[in-house]
Each structure stands twice: as structure tokens, then as C-alpha cells.
Amino acid sequence: MARSRAVLGVGVIAAVGAGGMATANEGGAGSVPGVDAATDTMSNIPVVGDYLAGEAEAAPTASPFTTAGMNEDAGEALRARILQQADFQEATAAAQARTAALQAAEIEAANAAAELAEQQRIAEEERQREIEEERRRQEEERRLAELRASYTLPLKNYRLTATYGQSGSMWSSGSHTGLDFAAPTGTPVSNIHTGTVVEAAWAGSYGYRVIIELEDGTEVWYNHLSSMSVSAGQAVNTGDQIGLVGATGNVTGAHLHLEVRPGGGDPIDPLAWLRSMGQSI
Structure with a gap:
């Protein structure tokens, strides 16, 4: 055995x-x-x-x-290996798909964030622009308020009868060089702004004339006065009386002929100048 x-x-x-x-x-x-x-x-x-x-x-x-049984085992092992490889490939493809989806989501999120940042930048710029505009508006209001306080109109009661640049044979230059305030003779004339009297005298066709030089060099001419209250070299403040309305010189009636000459040069429109100084006229 x-x-x-x-x-x-x-x-x-x-x-x-x-x-x-x-x-x-x-x-x-x-x-x-x-x-x-x-x-x-x-x-x-x-x-x-x-x-x-x-x-x-x-x-x-x-x-x-x-070897029949062993061949069957080898076939089963090969089948299992093929299935294992298929599962691995499927898992790899799924992982790649997840990675691609994640990358696409990240790109989309980045684009959305960039778009939001751009919208916020534009909104902030608009906000800053509005703030700046409001600041400038308030600054202009303060400036005009200060001007209104430091400037005044030459007459309280008047009627405008001739404007700057108006043409006519009554003026030697062919056009009007100032602004006419019609008022009764003897109406007080006020100094428009602080300055110094550079002339207070008879001036021919201008009649009695007072010229006041302002701080910036602008000359203001007050013409056709019936009388003068100041003299050359005198310092005057806003609102000081400098004379009385009259009809002296080349006139057709009692009025104040006002001229504004920056730097003592050629005249400009007194109406626009007074408004730029905060005056309502």
C-alpha cells in the first residue's frame, strides 16, 4: 500500500x-x-x-x-482580467469627465467673478463720478454764495434800457459798450465789489464818471452820474455809495451806464459778468 x-x-x-x-x-x-x-x-x-x-x-x-478544468480556470481568469480592465477604463473615463466638468465649472466661476468685478468697477466709477459732480456742485454753490455776499448790483430799483453790443447811431463806436440801468436822477449808486477808486472826474460824453479797480485788475466804470461821493485813491467796499444817478454827458435820459473792462482793456458784457458773480439780473 x-x-x-x-x-x-x-x-x-x-x-x-x-x-x-x-x-x-x-x-x-x-x-x-x-x-x-x-x-x-x-x-x-x-x-x-x-x-x-x-x-x-x-x-x-x-x-x-x-487539462480541461485548468483551461476553464485560465479562461475565467482572462475574462476576469478583461472585466477588470474595462472597469478601470470606465473609472478612468468617469474621473476624466469629472475633472473636465470641474475645470469647466472653475472657468465659468472665474468668468462670472470677472464679470461681477467689472460691473462693480463700473458701478464704483459711476458712484465716484456722482460724488465728484455733487462735490463740484456744492463747491460752485459755495463760490456763488461767497460772490453774492461780496458782490452787489449797482442799483436796487432799475429798468434795463440798453444791453451790451446793441447797435445804434447814438453811440460813437456804432454799438453799445455797456449796460444801461434806467432810474430817477438822484438814485444812490452802490459799489459792486471791493476795490480802489482810480478816477472820479468829468469824462466828456461819459459825463461824471467813477472808475474802480477791483482786486483782480478789472475796472468797473460808473457813468453819467449827477454827483460823485468818492475820490481817486480811495478804498471802497462792496455796497458803498459812490454817487447818484444822473443825465450828464451824451444821454437821452437819466440812467447809469455801466462798463466792465478786465485789466482795464476792452469792455465785456456786464450782464454776463454780473451773473457770473452770482448776481440775479
Whole structure:
């Protein structure tokens, strides 16, 4: 029996080896020398009953080992590997899709953030512009308020009868060089703004004339006065009386002829100048 077990064990080992070689060969490996011979040998190995002839009834012979089962195992392993590779590829594709979606979302978020930042920048610029406009408006209001406080009109009650640039034969230059305030003779005439009297005298066609030079060099001429209340070199303040309305010189009636000459040069429109100084006229 010991010898029979040994022979049987050798047969099992040889069969397992032969099956492994056959499976390897079917998987694409090259043929291994001796595998076919080993298989033939296994087929011819006698079973234990052959050595017990005459002692008992012959035992049935054992079927030889084959590689069929092992081939099935190799096919199953290959199938499992293919499925594993397919699962890996599917997982990789899914991961790539998630990465692409994440990148697209990040780009979209960045674009949205940039658009929002641009909208906020434009809104801030508009806000700053409105603030600046309001600042300038308030500054202009303060300036005009200061001007209104530091400037005044020459007459409180008057009627405008001739404007700057008006044409007519009554003026030697062919056009009017000032602004005429009609008022009764003897109406007080006020100094428009702080300055210094540079002339208070008779001036021909201008009649009695007072010229006051302002701080910026502008000269203001008050003409056709019936009388003068100041003298050359005198400092005068806003609102000081400098004379009385008259009809002296080249006139057709009592009125104040006002001229404004920046730097003592050519005359400009007194109406526009007075309005620029905050006066309502």
C-alpha cells in the first residue's frame, strides 16, 4: 500500500504539472519540452490494482488527469482580467469627465467673478463720478454764495434800457459798450465789489464818471452820474455809495451806464459778468 500511495502521488504531481503547462501553452506561451511525454506517461501509469493481482478482484482503473478544468480556470481568469480592465477604463473615463466638468465649472466661476468685478468697477466709477459732480456742485454753490455776499448790483430799483453790443447811431463806436440801468436822477449808486477808486472826474460824453479797480485788475466804470461821493485813491467796499444817478454827458435820459473792462482793456458784457458773480439780473 505504501508503494501504491507513492505511485499515485507521483501521478497526481505529474498530472498537475502537465495541466499547468498546457494552460500556459494555451495562454500564448511557447511549447515546453517534455509536457506531451509527461501526459502520455501519466496515461500509462498502472493503478494500485495492477500490483495486487491474484489477491483480490481487479479494481477499476482511474481515469487519466486532463487539462480541461485548468483551461476553464485560465479562461475565467482572462475574462476576469478583461472585466477588470474595462472597469478601470470606465473609472478612468468617469474621473476624466469629472475633472473636465470641474475645470469647466472653475472657468465659468472665474468668468462670472470677472464679470461681477467689472460691473462693480463700473458701478464704483459711476458712484465716484456722482460724488465728484455733487462735490463740484456744492463747491460752485459755495463760490456763488461767497460772490453774492461780496458782490452787489449797482442799483436796487432799475429798468434795463440798453444791453451790451446793441447797435445804434447814438453811440460813437456804432454799438453799445455797456449796460444801461434806467432810474430817477438822484438814485444812490452802490459799489459792486471791493476795490480802489482810480478816477472820479468829468469824462466828456461819459459825463461824471467813477472808475474802480477791483482786486483782480478789472475796472468797473460808473457813468453819467449827477454827483460823485468818492475820490481817486480811495478804498471802497462792496455796497458803498459812490454817487447818484444822473443825465450828464451824451444821454437821452437819466440812467447809469455801466462798463466792465478786465485789466482795464476792452469792455465785456456786464450782464454776463454780473451773473457770473452770482448776481440775479
